Amino acid sequence: xxxxxxxxxxxxxxxxxxxxxxxxxxxxxxxxxxxxxxxxxxxxxxxxxxxxxxxxxxxxxxxxxxxxxxxxxxxxxxxxxxxxxxxxxxxxxxxxxxxxxxxxxxxxxxxxxxxxxxxxxxxxxxxxxxxxxxxxxxxxxxxxxxxxxxxxxxxxxxxxxxxxxxxxxxxxxxxxxxxxxxxxxxxxxxxxxxxxxxxxxxxxxxxxxxxxxxxxxxxxxxxxxxxxxxxxxxxxxxxxxxxxxxxxxxxxxxxxxxxxxxxxxxxxxxxxxxxxxxxxxxxxxxxxxxxxxxxxxxxxxxxxxxxxxxxxxxxxxxxxxxxxxxxxxxxxxxxxxxxxxxxxxxxxxxxxxxxxxxxxxxxxxxxxxxxxxxxxxxxxxxxxxxxxxxxxxxxxxxxxxxxxxxxxxxxxxxxxxxxxxxxxxxxxxxxxxx
Numbered sequence: 001x002x003x004x005x006x007x008x009x010x011x012x013x014x015x016x017x018x019x020x021x022x023x024x025x026x027x028x029x030x031x032x033x034x035x036x037x038x039x040x041x042x043x044x045x046x047x048x049x050x051x052x053x054x055x056x057x058x059x060x061x062x063x064x065x066x067x068x069x070x071x072x073x074x075x076x077x078x079x080x081x082x083x084x085x086x087x088x089x090x091x092x093x094x095x096x097x098x099x100x101x102x103x104x105x106x107x108x109x110x111x112x113x114x115x116x117x118x119x120x121x122x123x124x125x126x127x128x129x130x131x132x133x134x135x136x137x138x139x140x141x142x143x144x145x146x147x148x149x150x151x152x153x154x155x156x157x158x159x160x161x162x163x164x165x166x167x168x169x170x171x172x173x174x175x176x177x178x179x180x181x182x183x184x185x186x187x188x189x190x191x192x193x194x195x196x197x198x199x200x201x202x203x204x205x206x207x208x209x210x211x212x213x214x215x216x217x218x219x220x221x222x223x224x225x226x227x228x229x230x231x232x233x234x235x236x237x238x239x240x241x242x243x244x245x246x247x248x249x250x251x252x253x254x255x256x257x258x259x260x261x262x263x264x265x266x267x268x269x270x271x272x273x274x275x276x277x278x279x280x281x282x283x284x285x286x287x288x289x290x291x292x293x294x295x296x297x298x299x300x301x302x303x304x305x306x307x308x309x310x311x312x313x314x315x316x317x318x319x320x321x322x323x324x325x326x327x328x329x330x331x332x333x334x335x336x337x338x339x340x341x342x343x344x345x346x347x348x349x350x351x352x353x354x355x356x357x358x359x360x361x362x363x364x365x366x367x368x369x370x371x372x373x374x375x376x377x378x379x380x381x382x383x384x385x386x387x388x389x390x391x392x393x394x395x396x397x398x399x400x401x402x403x404x405x406x407x408x409x410x411x412x413x414x415x416x417x418x419x420x421x422x423x424x425x426x427x428x429x430x431x432x433x434x
Contacts, residue, residue: 013083069140090189110429258420263381
């Protein structure tokens with residue numbers, strides 16, 4: 001099972017603490033050219049300059065852009081814009097945010113997790129990875145010899161003992177910043193005795209990756225490159241054996257999973273009545289009156305309260321809303337006999353493997369695959385699904401957290417965009433030098 005340890009983090013200098021809100025950034029893979037430029041306009045030393053040297057994100061750039069990223073990083077270190085902590089520590093990290101007019105405090109901590117290959121049971125994925133984003137991150141890691149963005153990891157801690165121990169004696173945070181309406185607070189716990197207790201309490205729990213599968217796979221590839229350079233073995237103490245994580249208890253009350261809704265385009269014609277007839281053996285489909293706040297109200301408030309395995313469908317041409325309730329939980333059994341029951345009962349799997357593959361594509365998009373786009377923001381659905389670019393939207397409920405553990409036991413991964421852990425981690429609170 002997973003092993004953790006404290007580390008000597010690189011952080012922005014205390015002299016820049018008052019500017020930290022202008023220095024941190026969202027994860028690189030949610031940004032575009034305009035987003036990067038906006039961050040750089042806030043402060044010349046925003047971390048995005050190093051973390052996203054090539055656009056668009058997830059594509060591989062020439063060596064020169066990664067060389068420049070390293071030159072920038074080294075100049076910041078040389079001029080004390082960034083500084084390495086003198087003592088190893090765990091770093092409590094709390095994000096405070098609002099959702100649906102409720103305040104949340106998600107408490108976790110930054111630490112290092114020992115790398116282990118997927119399938120070994122120590123670090124458990126739930127999504128597939130793709131080659132090009134890994135090559136981009138690997139080139140950046142080679143040139144900077146730094147882990148810039150943390151991986152979001154979850155661990156099972158029914159009594160929140162690890163979190164409570166780390167937060168027991170903290171006072172004012174050493175760094176605070178607000179990004180996209182989310183407050184990010186950081187503390188340092190360099191006490192060796194507390195660190196040992198944290199490691200003992202953590203025990204050998206598996207870590208489940210919530211977000212950052214490509215970054216973790218990048219770290220594995222980097223470790224393999226170092227192994228080859230050193231003749232086949234990486235010494236236990238080598239930094240390449242470890243990876244920067246933000247670790248959050250699965251039982252933390254501030255942990256929130258949002259659904260990612262699907263916008264479907266490329267349909268030659270769509271008819272809700274025909275769909276209802278086509279799926280009647282497996283789904284009940286009924287029209288739902290739109291409230292004053294429209295689709296957003298349904299997705300935010302109504303859908304989460306409906307029975308499990310209930311979907312929303314918005315028809316952009318007629319501006320009508322429907323709910324689809326699954327009558328037959330075994331609908332995927334004949335289609336995916338080799339998958340586990342846990343996988344076959346995922347709403348995202350049912351949506352893609354049955355509704356899209358078996359019904360919508362052959363009936364409303366014959367001869368080609370529909371266009372699928374994703375959004376976690378219900379306010380984006382009605383403006384985009386207007387019958388032209390996107391014809392319908394399929395709305396989901398949140399994926400239950402326990403399915404990560406269930407699929408991990410079977411060695412299975414979810415369909416793309418099955419989970420959205422809100423909010424995203426900030427990049428730039430801590431950096432791990434290699």
